Amino acid sequence: MASNDQLKALIKSHAEGDDSRFYAVALQMAAFAARGGKAKLAQELRELIDEVKAKASQQAPTSRRPVPLAQPRGELAGILMAEYPSTRLSEVVLEESLALRLNRVVLEQRQRERIRQHGLSPLRKLLLAGPPGTGKTMTARALAGELGLPLFTVQLDGLITKYLGETSAKLRLVFDAIRSTRGVYLFDEFDALGTDRGTPNEVGEIRRVLSSFLQFVEVDDSDALVIAATNNVGLLDQALFRRFDLVLEFSLPSDELALVVMKNRLAIIGADDVDWASLLPHARGLSAADIVRACDQATKDAILEGGRALETADVVRALADRQAGHQAGRPSPKTRRSK
Numbered sequence: 001m002a003s004n005d006q007l008k009a010l011i012k013s014h015a016e017g018d019d020s021r022f023y024a025v026a027l028q029m030a031a032f033a034a035r036g037g038k039a040k041l042a043q044e045l046r047e048l049i050d051e052v053k054a055k056a057s058q059q060a061p062t063s064r065r066p067v068p069l070a071q072p073r074g075e076l077a078g079i080l081m082a083e084y085p086s087t088r089l090s091e092v093v094l095e096e097s098l099a100l101r102l103n104r105v106v107l108e109q110r111q112r113e114r115i116r117q118h119g120l121s122p123l124r125k126l127l128l129a130g131p132p133g134t135g136k137t138m139t140a141r142a143l144a145g146e147l148g149l150p151l152f153t154v155q156l157d158g159l160i161t162k163y164l165g166e167t168s169a170k171l172r173l174v175f176d177a178i179r180s181t182r183g184v185y186l187f188d189e190f191d192a193l194g195t196d197r198g199t200p201n202e203v204g205e206i207r208r209v210l211s212s213f214l215q216f217v218e219v220d221d222s223d224a225l226v227i228a229a230t231n232n233v234g235l236l237d238q239a240l241f242r243r244f245d246l247v248l249e250f251s252l253p254s255d256e257l258a259l260v261v262m263k264n265r266l267a268i269i270g271a272d273d274v275d276w277a278s279l280l281p282h283a284r285g286l287s288a289a290d291i292v293r294a295c296d297q298a299t300k301d302a303i304l305e306g307g308r309a310l311e312t313a314d315v316v317r318a319l320a321d322r323q324a325g326h327q328a329g330r331p332s333p334k335t336r337r338s339k
Contacts, residue, residue, distance in 0.1 A: 009267035023049055025268050075173055078158035082150050082183075085141035092135050092142050093261050093288055098248060102139065105225075105246070106146045112223060123245045125217065125226045127190075129233035130250025133287030136229040137188060139250075143225060144184040152177070153186045156193065160209070168212040175216040178224045190228035191235045210237055217243045258283040258291055265295035266310060269302060275312045282319035285326075294318035 009025045030045035072080040089102055108115060108122035115122050128136040144151040154174060160167050178185055187193060193213060217226060228244070230236060241247060253261060259276055262283070266274065283291055298314040 009264070023053060028269050072152075072177070075170065076177060079155055079170055079174060080152045080177065080185075081155055082152050085145045085151050087138060087141040087145040089139075089142045089146055092138050093253065093257050093264075094135060094139075095251070095254070095257065098250070101246060101248060102143070105143065109147055109225070121221070121245075124224070125220075125243065125245045126228070127241070127244040127247045128227060128229040128250060129247065130231070131252060131287060132231050133289030134250035134252060135288055136250055137186070139248075140184055140186045140188075140227045140229065143227070147184070147225075149225070150181075150183040151186060152181075152183050153188060156187075156189060160192065165208075167209045171209065171212050171216060175220060178220060178226065179222045182223045184225045184227060187226075187228040190230045191232045214239055214243060252285065253283075253288050253291070255280050255284070257288070258286075261288050261291045262295055262315070265292050266299065266315070269299045269310050271310050273309055273311065274315060278312055279315055279319065282316050282323070286319065286322055290322045290326075291319070294322045297321070 014022050026045065026049050030042045030049070033039075033042040033045065072082060089099065089106070092099075094102070105123045105126065109124065112122040128139060130136060141151055143149075159170050159174070161170070174185070193209060220226065228240075233249075258280060262276070262279060263271070283294075286294070295315065295318070297318040298310060301314050301318070302308055302310045
């Protein structure tokens with residue numbers, strides 16, 4: 001019989017329209033049945049999954065997904081990258097207070113015309129700050145997914161140039177696009193653009209670019225969402241904070257949230273025998289992204305070793321690898337379980 005975590009993951013992935021995860025969980029349930037001696041049930045499940053996937057591939061795209069957006073052209077092609085995310089806020093593990101504020105953004109965006117009729121503006125300029133891997137970029141994707149909008153990620157390597165005045169001119173093109181096309185516009189690693197103008201080593205060109213950004217974002221009254229994300233909020237110019245409607249602080253997950261991340265991620269393979277409490281000390285200090293990667297590594301170890309049941313030691317070892325990678329100042333090595 002399928003585990004409780006697998007059943008919950010199956011229902012959750014179906015409700016969120018995550019077909020790939022739905023099929024993955026269903027296949028794991030078939031494997032679980034096979035290991036339990038129910039070969040006929042396992043075969044029936046696999047055949048049913050294949051049948052559903054075949055029918056889905058023959059059907060026209062559902063109305064839930066927007067019509068694909070043409071990629072930016074001309075000068076914008078090297079500055080903006082466009083996509084339609086399917087991520088939802090329910091997929092981002094966040095502290096309750098942060099989740100409530102983001103849901104308020106979604107509510108005001110959905111009711112923006114009603115708000116504007118009363119001479120007010122909906123929340124739409126957001127600054128996301130926090131350590132790497134805490135969900136800032138995923139949150140931008142989720143906001144786009146919730147609102148059915150394209151996500152335009154500003155490519156800073158295409159925006160910032162060494163030529164005097166050219167970066168400001170390109171920035172103007174971005175804000176022209178913001179006015180003309182509604183979407184979620186993400187300035188990731190924003191500290192490269194918004195560094196404090198009082199910093200002694202800051203070059204004059206970057207100061208001018210920041211001044212241009214402040215002017216553009218100040219007068220922008222479009223319907224687009226403008227999101228800046230930074231890992232180093234202390235480096236930002238203080239004038240920036242007054243230009244954003246909300247400053248949202250992201251942090252490393254608490255024990256409670258770390259547990260949610262691990263249970264959600266490991267549900268795909270079934271984790272009935274895992275001692276969750278013993279995992280928490282090994283997860284402390286890691287970002288949600290690190291914990292997800294550790295869970296994936298532990299899952300792959302179990303799959304590659306004959307599809308055996310996941311053990312607590314698998315996850316502990318994978319979490320320890322991530323911790324060691326941080327302590328060494330380099331990405332965590334992907335290690336296999338030694339036999």
